[in-house]
Amino acid sequence: MKIALNAASARHPAARPGAAPALQALDLRVAPGEQVAVIGPSGAGKTTLLQLLACALPPRAGSVMLDDQAPWQLPRAELQRLRGRLFLAPQVPPLPPRQRVVTAVLAGRLPAMGTWQSLRSLFYPADIPAAFDALDRFDLADKLFERVDRLSGGERQRVGLSRALLSPASLWLIDEPLSALDPTRSHQAIDTLLSAARERGATLVTTLHQVDVALEHFPRIVGLRDGALAFDLPAAEVTRERLRALYAQHEHELTGPAPALDDAMPATPQPVVMHCR
Structure with a gap:
């Protein structure tokens, strides 16, 4: 699915009246099948961006185009069909x-099911x-027939991601998929x-706090701030200086030994001071 944002602004649904928009005059283009990681400090507007692309929020200004369609100008039935081509994983x-x-996993197919088929799948899983x-x-x-409340937080998060693989969507919008995963599971989940x-030809837009994972796995990085x-x-052009500016006053969120950040000149070796007794 192709994405085009033109000077798009949006307000988070939980924002107080009169609060500044969470997104302000944002221009963005994503080609069909592209894979993009969105990074930035807390409050940068990352989640609001995904909700805007998922047609969960209308733009307050500017425009959103998905496959050359303006979602909020479509008749209600066509908007619902378009939403069936979108997968949002909170x-x-x-x-x-x-x-x-x-x-829970088969629920990823619900947008492609009729009402009766959807109800039946709750009691008799179809596939x-x-x-x-x-x-x-x-x-x-091995967790196929477990109850959800018996899973760990990380297992529940991976169950939520598994839904994408069964979804009929052509645009996957994944919000912080690694927040409950350890480093090994994080890399496995992103690789999957x-x-x-790629196998499906789906467009993937993912928000990430783990900058090192974003730089290692994604070819394109979008940085949001305020x-x-x-x-x-391109990930190779995201330098240490750019990240420092992006996370200024939020350095504690810039975690992980990002390999791509070693493009700066090596530090000058410090002299060894020896104390003799």
């Missing part, structure tokens, strides 16, 4: 606690092998998302 997946994992395969790619196949998106575009660059 940071905390909305999984009913008493639901079985197999049912258990597909759910097994999706979970297996996130190393969760990227490879699955709702505005700070930079939009």
Whole structure:
């Protein structure tokens, strides 16, 4: 799916009246099948951007175009069909606690199902092998028939990501998918998302706090700060100086030994001071 934002502004739904827009006059182009990581400090507008692209929020100014369509100018039925081509994975997946994992994963197919088929799938999962395969790619196949409330936070997060693999969507919008995962699981989850998106030809836009993971795995990095575009660059061009400016006054959020940041000149060796007794 192709994305075009033209001077788009948006306000977070929880914002107080009169608060500044979370996104301000943002211009962005994403080609079909592209894979983009969005980074920036807390409050930069990353989640609002995903909600705007998911047609969960209308722009307050400017325009949003998805595959050359203006979603909020479409008739309601056409807007619903367009939303069926979008997959939004929030940071905390909305999984009913008493639901079985197999049912939660197969819910990724709901936009392509009719009402009766959707209701039936709650009691009689229709394609258990597909759910097994999706979970297996996130190393969760053994949890297929577990209840969601018996999973760890990281397992629940990976179940939420597994839904994308069964979704009919052509645009995947993934919000902070690694917040509950350790470093090994983080790299595995991102590798799985990227490879699955390539196989499907889906466009992938992911927000990440883990800058090192973004630089290592994504070819393109978008930096947001205070709702505005700070930079939009190939990962190899995101320098230490750019990141310092992006996370100024938020240095504690800039974590992880990002390999791409070693492009600066090596530090001058410090003399060794020896104390003799």
